[in-house]
Amino acid sequence: MEEKISTTTLEEWLENVKPFAYDGQLADYIPALAKQDPEDLAVSIYYLDGDCVHAGDVESCFTLQSISKVIALALALIDNGEDYVFERVGMEPTGDPFHSIYRLEQHRPSKPLNPMINAGALAVSNMIHGQTPDEKVGRLLSFIHEMTDDHSIRFNSEVASSEFETAFLNRSLLYYLKQHKVVTGSVEETLDAYTKQCSVELNVRHLSKIGALFANEGRDLNSGRQIIPKHFARICKTFMVTCGMYDASGSFAIKVGIPAKSGVSGGVMGSLNGFGGIAVYGPALDSKGNSVVGLKLLEMLSNRYDLSIF
Numbered sequence: 001m002e003e004k005i006s007t008t009t010l011e012e013w014l015e016n017v018k019p020f021a022y023d024g025q026l027a028d029y030i031p032a033l034a035k036q037d038p039e040d041l042a043v044s045i046y047y048l049d050g051d052c053v054h055a056g057d058v059e060s061c062f063t064l065q066s067i068s069k070v071i072a073l074a075l076a077l078i079d080n081g082e083d084y085v086f087e088r089v090g091m092e093p094t095g096d097p098f099h100s101i102y103r104l105e106q107h108r109p110s111k112p113l114n115p116m117i118n119a120g121a122l123a124v125s126n127m128i129h130g131q132t133p134d135e136k137v138g139r140l141l142s143f144i145h146e147m148t149d150d151h152s153i154r155f156n157s158e159v160a161s162s163e164f165e166t167a168f169l170n171r172s173l174l175y176y177l178k179q180h181k182v183v184t185g186s187v188e189e190t191l192d193a194y195t196k197q198c199s200v201e202l203n204v205r206h207l208s209k210i211g212a213l214f215a216n217e218g219r220d221l222n223s224g225r226q227i228i229p230k231h232f233a234r235i236c237k238t239f240m241v242t243c244g245m246y247d248a249s250g251s252f253a254i255k256v257g258i259p260a261k262s263g264v265s266g267g268v269m270g271s272l273n274g275f276g277g278i279a280v281y282g283p284a285l286d287s288k289g290n291s292v293v294g295l296k297l298l299e300m301l302s303n304r305y306d307l308s309i310f
């Protein structure tokens, strides 16, 4: 794509998709997320040459939720290598909701089908090196600081506690995984690290920069430093295509065709080789847990600028 998208165009498009926010619901199963403003909307595009255009409530911060699963996977691969990680977590999409438990019983030896569903992401969090949950989360935060070049990024402790206190299904998944030796150590400590990981808070500009770094084969856009090995960046982007939008990944691949990961806070991070990173925030979700406005905007951008990788 030669033509860059202008701020004015992005602003217009954001106005056009705004009404779709009323078709969605906030993720209130994590009580603190119900406090988000359903009308908050923002989009940011970070090109590989370092140019960034954005529109909407760019300073609005939101928590990563499931988008953190891609970043945690990159760190777990760096910490443990590919063989260790994929002995414990599979590579196949499920077609099930992200918190589904039922396929765990259908495979022997039992392991989560992929790192983008909660079962797989809990196992991945458990693999991140660190003696304590805070050490693991501290390492993940440093990794995010390196990727965004913003050392002020933290996790939101209210959102983390709110999820920790109500995450009975994630606890069940962890106990199951512990029984089958997919995870080690304390279930409560792994859940603590996972809920803090999901609560890392940033804005669309940060998120589009992370998407651009994945698109840039894991290299920092300014210094060219390899922050994620190219092969691991590729693994992460492939999971974004096959499982990044939960059980809507197939239709998203057809309609949009951009490797992307969503989270129940309403964020979506896209990563497009040869182009850069795209991030959208709109907290109203569809029935699968994807941002209604995010999907609509990405579909429009993809069609207009022919962005599909397929």
Ligand SMILES: NC(=O)CC[C@H](N)C(=O)O
Pocket (backbone or CB within 6 Å): 064, 065, 066, 067, 098, 099, 118, 163, 170, 195, 198, 262, 263, 264, 265, 289
């Ligand atoms: N889909 C999501 O964003 C889910 C993340 C959330 N923290 C959970 O485990 O339920």
